[in-house]
Amino acid sequence: MPEEINFDVNFKTEKFARRQLTLFLMIDCSSSMEGGRIGSVNETMKELLPELVEMEDANVELRLAILTFATECQWVTPMPMSPEKMAANGWSYLSADGLTYFGEACMELSRKMSRKESGFMKSASSSFQPVVILLTDGEPIDNYKPGLEALWKNSWFKNAMRLALPIDDQCRLDVLEEFTGKKEAVLKPVTRASGLRRMLKTIVIESATIGSQSGSISDGDKYTTLVETVTDVQEEIQPDPVPSGNSDPDPATGAGAATGSDFDWGDWGDDKDSDQDSDWD
DSSP states (O other): OOOOOOHHHHGGGGTTSOEEEEEEEEEEOSGGGTTHHHHHHHHHHHHHHHHHHTTOOSSEEEEEEEEEESSSEEESSSSOBOHHHHHHHOOOOOOOOSOOOHHHHHHHHHHHSSSSTTOOOOOGGGBOOOEEEEEESSOOSSOOHHHHHHHHTOHHHHTSEEEEEEBSTTSOHHHHHHHHSOGGGBOOOBOBHHHHHHHHHHHHHHHHHHHTOOSSOOHHHHHHHHHHHHHHHHHHOOOOOOOSOOOOOOTTTOTTOOOSSOOBTGGGTOOOOOOOOTTOO
16 A cells, blocks of 8 residues: 555644645546537536635645646646646636546646646645646546556655546456555446536535644544545436527537536537655655
8 A cells, every 4th residue: 555644733833824735636528528518618617716715824825736648648737736726717718529548637736746846746745735636538548557656756746636537337347456555435327417517526525624724533434534534425416307498508618508407418519757846854
């Protein structure tokens, strides 16, 4: 098992500083995400930003780091950004195109989960354990193993709270379990737009809430609580009846798609060298 590093213990020498909680979102933007899937992600993120602004306080410096991946991977956030700044700029709608090159996305995430010159991380003593959230609807087209192995050599990733939300029941759950390292951290596949919107919102809000807790709760306990909380919410979600007469959204971004809770993917025109972070200490 990877070594567990307690961020709260490391923080005792800097207890008056604001601590940074970085939420990493890895978002699959391959062509199979067209229509309702990418539309659900876009609409949910736009709605989430004002809520996240309210969650920052005198002790927590919340930051978002968003990586999209398809044939190429790209950071939506050149550096981790505050929800306030992202909300002020407005959510940049993501589009979907290309193939699922997951291994390169893992390599890119590892490069940025570092305190090195181009990395996104601060010292462990001034950080909460990071959160990594993966959204994907398919399976890797590439040989992802080397990239994933490199990522697991990264101390920040090993000590992160890792969650995977599969979109559609055709997703490779075994790959997601390799990514999270915990079977229970791979949620059930969401097969409706309503489920994706609710689960994405729940995961992000609960990650920020639970991840920023200080005091006697250990990092391992926070991770367990996060997994149990989002799993409980997913169990409450019931399938909705499918209505007729839906409008057609933009096929790439999902813009203009209906935002009610009772639409499925078809209604929205869906087409079916490692960084070991040597400066961790």
